[in-house]
Amino acid sequence: EAQVTQNPRYLITVTGKKLTVTCSQNMNHEYMSWYRQDPGLGLRQIYYSMNVEVTDKGDVPEGYKVSRKEKRNFPLILESPSPNQTSLYFCASGAEQYFGPGTRLTVT
Amino acid sequence: GQQLNQSPQSMFIQEGEDVSMNCTSSSIFNTWLWYKQDPGEGPVLLIALYKAGELTSNGRLTAQFGITRKDSFLNISASIPSDVGIYFCAGQPWSEKLVFGKGTKLTVNP
Secondary structure: OOOEEEEOOEEEEOOOOOEEEEEEEOOOOOOEEEEEEEOOOEEEEEEEEEEOOEEEEOOOOOOOEEOOOOOOEOOEEEOOOOHHHOEEEEEEEOOOOEEOOOEEEEEO | OOOEEEEOOEEEEEOOOOEEEEEEEOOOOOEEEEEEEOOOOOOEEEEEEOOOOOEEEEOOEEEEEOOOOOEEEEEEOOOOHHHOEEEEEEEEOOOOOOEEOOOEEEEEEO
């Protein structure tokens, strides 16, 4: 089954504790991206990747890192999470952006 | 960056009614996409449009790519309770990344 998977689905952490949210797709897509969704602000793109080893900033990249070492994986890294990064995060792949199920992150 | 104006922001309708929502842009887009997001889930692609004037249906859903290339419409006929959710439009300028609207929240009263 063609899909985008994210882990974990839910995460509660404390300020400053590094975390990684994984994203994997099995559709051989070159384009992948990360979004955060906040009430009233819609979907905002954090980072995107056009292909392996090619990443670029989206609209709200501050406080986030990404890597693309393999085509199928595109992890999102928060080196020092802060409460304002509490949000619902989505990974998506493909030109038409097929979305994963989401990761709800709470930073206390 | 580019912005899409999606309207209405929310709709409250009775089961069986038809629904219409739209997105407009000041820029020309080459692709229009419509998604639905159920509570607690990721957005799911409903319809993709690639040509100006294109009209595409997916069951009770019909979407159109505006002839000016600056707008798109989504219609839902004979709404049912499971149509509840947030509907997003997204447009793609030539060779650039997708731009998303802020969504239309649909509530259907049985």
